[in-house]
Amino acid sequence: MSSTAAEVGHAVDGAARGRADRADRNGGDRDGADQADWAAQVRRLARQRDAVILAHNYQVPEIQDVADHVGDSLALSRLAAASTARTIVFAGVYFMAETAKILAPDRTVLIPDSRAGCSLADSIDAQQVREWKTEHPGADVCCTSANAVQIVQSLPADREILFLPDQFLGAHVQRATGRANMHVWLGECHVHAGISPADLRRKAAAEAGAELFIHPECGCSTAALWQAGMGDLPAGRTRVLSTGGMLDAARSTRAKAVLVATETGMLHQLRRANPAVRWEPVNPNAVCRFMKMITPAALLRCLRDGVEEVHVDPDVADRARRAVRAMIATGTPSAAGE
Numbered sequence: 001m002s003s004t005a006a007e008v009g010h011a012v013d014g015a016a017r018g019r020a021d022r023a024d025r026n027g028g029d030r031d032g033a034d035q036a037d038w039a040a041q042v043r044r045l046a047r048q049r050d051a052v053i054l055a056h057n058y059q060v061p062e063i064q065d066v067a068d069h070v071g072d073s074l075a076l077s078r079l080a081a082a083s084t085a086r087t088i089v090f091a092g093v094y095f096m097a098e099t100a101k102i103l104a105p106d107r108t109v110l111i112p113d114s115r116a117g118c119s120l121a122d123s124i125d126a127q128q129v130r131e132w133k134t135e136h137p138g139a140d141v142c143c144t145s146a147n148a149v150q151i152v153q154s155l156p157a158d159r160e161i162l163f164l165p166d167q168f169l170g171a172h173v174q175r176a177t178g179r180a181n182m183h184v185w186l187g188e189c190h191v192h193a194g195i196s197p198a199d200l201r202r203k204a205a206a207e208a209g210a211e212l213f214i215h216p217e218c219g220c221s222t223a224a225l226w227q228a229g230m231g232d233l234p235a236g237r238t239r240v241l242s243t244g245g246m247l248d249a250a251r252s253t254r255a256k257a258v259l260v261a262t263e264t265g266m267l268h269q270l271r272r273a274n275p276a277v278r279w280e281p282v283n284p285n286a287v288c289r290f291m292k293m294i295t296p297a298a299l300l301r302c303l304r305d306g307v308e309e310v311h312v313d314p315d316v317a318d319r320a321r322r323a324v325r326a327m328i329a330t331g332t333p334s335a336a337g338e
Contacts, residue, residue, distance in 0.1 A: 038296055039066045045303035051110075052085035053299075054100070056092035057243045058265035058291040063091050063299060070269060072243045073099075074144040078328045080104055089302060090310070091294045093118040097310045102317045102324050109310040112298035116290045120217075123187030124165045136160050136183065140323045145169055145216050146242040147331025149176045154330060168192065172216035172240060175225070189217050195261045195283045197223035203259050203282050204233055210280075211237040211255040213246045215262035220282075224261075243269075250274045263288050 043066065046053055054076045055067035064070045069079050073096050080088050080100035087108045090097035095118055097111040138159060143151040145166075152161060152173050161179065163170040165187030174182050197220045204212060212233065214221050221240050228235040241249060243266050250258070250273040260267060261282040270279045301307065312320075 035062065038062075038300065042066050042300060042303060045300070046089070049087050049303060049306070050085050051087035051089050051303060052079075052083050053089045053091060054079055056096065056265075056291065057269055058263040058288050059091050059294055060265065060292060060296070061268040062296050063294060064265075064268055066299075067091060072144065072146050074146040074328065074331070075244060076100070077103060077144075077324070080109075081325075081328055083107070089299070091299060092116070093121070093288075093290050094310070095121045098312050099324060101310050101312045102320050103328070105312075105314070105317055108306075110302050110306065111308055111310055112295070112302040113293045114308040114310075116293040118189075118290060119191075120165055120187055120189040124185055129164070132162055132164075132183075132185075136162050138162075141330075142323045142327035143330075144242070144327070146244045147327070148173050148216075150331040151327070152177050152179060152182070166217050168219060168221055169217045171222050175222070188219070191263050191286050191288045192217040193219040195220050195286050197227070199283045200224055200259075200261060201227070201232065203280070207257055207259055207280070209255070210257040210259050211253060212239065212259050212282075213249065213261065214238070214240050214282075215243065215246075216240050218261045220261060246270060247273055250277070253277060262286065263291065265291060 042053075052069070053067040055063050055070045056076065057070060057072055069076065071079070073092070076090070076092065076096065077099050081103040083104065085107070087110060088100050088104060089110045089112070090100050091112060093116045094111060094114060097109055101109040141151055148169055155161065159181070161182045162185070163173065163182050164185035167184050167186045167188055170182065170184030173179070174184070192215060195218045200212070200214070200220045204210065212224065214224050224233060224238055225240065227233040228238040237255070239249065243262060246260070246262070246266065247269055250270045253274065255277060257278040257280060258270070259280050259282050260270065263286055264281050264284065265288070267279050267281060
């Protein structure tokens with residue numbers, strides 16, 4: 001992570017957790033009248049600007065509720081590519097907005113706060129990728145946690161794979177595909193890495209009978225499956241799922257309680273999908289300070305003033321577009337937001 005991103009992130013981390021906790025308990029930071037007025041302004045400005053609002057599952061509930069579509073990064077990329085709106089407003093982190101711009105170069109792409117970075121994306125830079133590729137040349141394709149297994153399965157079995165940047169997702173893909181010829185970069189999402197096996201064991205022990213939904217980028221995901229195999233966690237109730245997969249599973253679960261190991265913003269979508277279930281975070285402090293930089297006030301300013309516009313160098317975008325298009329063409333469409 002760059003020093004600027006780190007300084008900004010640390011400054012807003014505690015405040016973001018507090019806002020997210022209050023928003024999910026109370027339906028937002030505003031009272032009902034203020035929230036309705038804010039939402040009406042957002043929708044009016046979006047119509048005037050011919051804008052589609054795409055919100056990631058980790059946004060605060062207010063923004064999820066006012067968005068045109070809510071989903072994981074794969075679902076939102078597909079929606080950006082298919083949208084006919086003149087303007088795409090991306091309530092997520094910056095690289096996701098850049099992906100939208102690569103897929104829709106003729107559209108105006110806005111992000112409410114351009115400081116919304118990503119510790120996982122910052123765990124490798126372009127020069128490091130170039131140097132790694134000189135050791136293992138080959139074709140490129142992008143993926144997300146929702147379709148990483150299908151992407152790898154689609155590649156010839158004898159082709160070496162450089163998997164980056166998430167080491168925990170890479171380990172999950174290796175386990176699911178049995179591929180021995182994968183080289184995995186040792187990057188991580190600071191939020192998912194902070195959800196530990198100890199957190200999981202402690203919560204599971206306190207919630208007998210609960211199901212466990214675990215994101216594959218979590219630091220506890222590999223340990224969770226090992227513990228399930230050893231009997232320390234309930235094998236039949238422990239599942240490793242992308243956020244889109246969690247939403248699919250939420251609609252069919254018969255459990256009274258589900259423990260969720262991912263960023264806490266996902267709880268809002270899960271509670272909407274199946275309000276009969278008690279949804280609990282494995283780690284209530286798993287809040288992405290960068291996602292929470294997209295505040296309701298920032299979204300309103302974005303639509304009112306047409307800021308902040310996302311640009312990608314046309315030469316870079318042209319080279320990246322083939323890999324990104326291959327990503328959105330592979331795998332089952334996510335139920336989240338689609």
